[in-house]
Amino acid sequence: MDIVNIGIIGFAHPHVHSYLSVLLERSDVRVLGGWDEDSHRAATVLGPPGLTVYDTLDALLSSDINAVIICSENVRHAEWTIAAAQWGKHVLCEKPLGTTMKDMNDMVRACREAGVQLMTAFPCRYFPAVREAKLTVERGEIGTVLAIKGTNRGTMPGSWFVDPSLSGGGAVLDHTVHVMDLMRWILEDEPDVVYAEMGRLFYDELTVEDAGLVHVTFRGGQKTVLDTSWSRGKSFPMQGDVAMEIIGTNGMLSIDVYAQKNELYCDENARAEWSYWGDNPDKDLIEDFVQSIRLGTPATITGEDGLAAAAVALAAYESARLGVPVSMERS
Numbered sequence: 001m002d003i004v005n006i007g008i009i010g011f012a013h014p015h016v017h018s019y020l021s022v023l024l025e026r027s028d029v030r031v032l033g034g035w036d037e038d039s040h041r042a043a044t045v046l047g048p049p050g051l052t053v054y055d056t057l058d059a060l061l062s063s064d065i066n067a068v069i070i071c072s073e074n075v076r077h078a079e080w081t082i083a084a085a086q087w088g089k090h091v092l093c094e095k096p097l098g099t100t101m102k103d104m105n106d107m108v109r110a111c112r113e114a115g116v117q118l119m120t121a122f123p124c125r126y127f128p129a130v131r132e133a134k135l136t137v138e139r140g141e142i143g144t145v146l147a148i149k150g151t152n153r154g155t156m157p158g159s160w161f162v163d164p165s166l167s168g169g170g171a172v173l174d175h176t177v178h179v180m181d182l183m184r185w186i187l188e189d190e191p192d193v194v195y196a197e198m199g200r201l202f203y204d205e206l207t208v209e210d211a212g213l214v215h216v217t218f219r220g221g222q223k224t225v226l227d228t229s230w231s232r233g234k235s236f237p238m239q240g241d242v243a244m245e246i247i248g249t250n251g252m253l254s255i256d257v258y259a260q261k262n263e264l265y266c267d268e269n270a271r272a273e274w275s276y277w278g279d280n281p282d283k284d285l286i287e288d289f290v291q292s293i294r295l296g297t298p299a300t301i302t303g304e305d306g307l308a309a310a311a312v313a314l315a316a317y318e319s320a321r322l323g324v325p326v327s328m329e330r331s
Contacts, residue, residue, distance in 0.1 A: 001294050007065040008034030009057065009080045010072025011041045012160060013094045015121065018282045019069055024049060029290060035060040036072070061087040067117070067293055070094055073166040074173070078103035085114040092119045092289045096177045097306030099168025101314060104307040111303060119289050119299035120306030122181045123281035124242055127257040133246065134186045142248030145187060148224040149247075150179040154240025156230035162206050169317065170208025172198050175228035176313040178242060180216070181305060183224055186246070190308065193217040195325040196316035202231060214316045237263075237274040 023029050033052030036042035042053045054060040067090035070080050078098050084091050097120050098104035111118035152175040160166040198212030211229040232240055246253040260278030288300045319326040
């Protein structure tokens with residue numbers, strides 16, 4: 001396959017802008033257009049580069065596309081993924097993969113039965129610091145990993161992200177999945193027991209939680225904790241952070257994926273500004289997705305990976321509701 005034809009389903013998630021920019025730079029990809037229930041939202045993104053806004057989802061899926069990228073609201077991921085699979089289209093789905101275990105299992109099953117790729121959008125795996133950390137752990141340079149402390153703190157996104165009928169949850173679902181995927185990937189192990197506390201600490205007007213602490217014990221005994229919150233105010237120089245401290249028997253690793261940044265202090269601005277200059281993880285994510293289609297090889301970050309990370313967030317909600325640790329289902 002010389003050229004991979006791609007369509008976009010849903011334009012709700014802001015990551016769609018970065019993905020489209022990367023796609024349009026590639027000579028081996030052709031973006032045929034996209035579809036959204038809100039045609040104006042799709043036209044706002046697709047109009048400037050002169051791409052087609054399809055009238056219906058079936059019109060897009062029946063076109064010559066080989067694959068779709070889904071950037072809809074979280075609760076619609078399952079419906080659109082299953083529809084794409086039924087048309088024989090490969091899928092790159094924005095995180096979290098889904099909002100219920102049933103939905104995510106149905107997504108994985110539909111793609112498997114259709115013989116198409118299902119890749120979860122976890123670009124954080126491609127940050128240079130994360131990749132070097134994984135290699136360092138694999139080489140045994142810090143000994144046996146005992147614990148990991150992680151943070152994924154950002155600004156409150158507003159819009160549909162704070163509407164549970166569209167998002168499926170608040171900060172815990174939004175921000176658990178990225179770092180939990182990194183923890184699973186680096187440890188090469190699965191979560192076993194989850195304990196979480198969450199609530200509204202910053203925005204009383206919300207109907208979803210804006211902060212949470214998620215404690216996870218892995219099957220190998222490693223203890224992890226994750227601060228998943230919308231605790232960054234409007235004056236914070238960047239939208240958020242992704243950081244980890246990995247503690248081993250012989251040493252410790254500190255990871256800050258946005259450490260590659262310029263710092264600008266200007267009296268004319270209301271706040272300091274940070275501009276990230278490091279590698280573009282979205283570019284590497286798209287590269288992996290396109291190559292998996294061209295070569296017919298399994299996606300690097302699978303639907304099962306997306307399911308496992310989101311399952312921890314769902315277990316965190318159950319733990320917070322019950323006030324006790326919750327055991328993960330073992331496959």
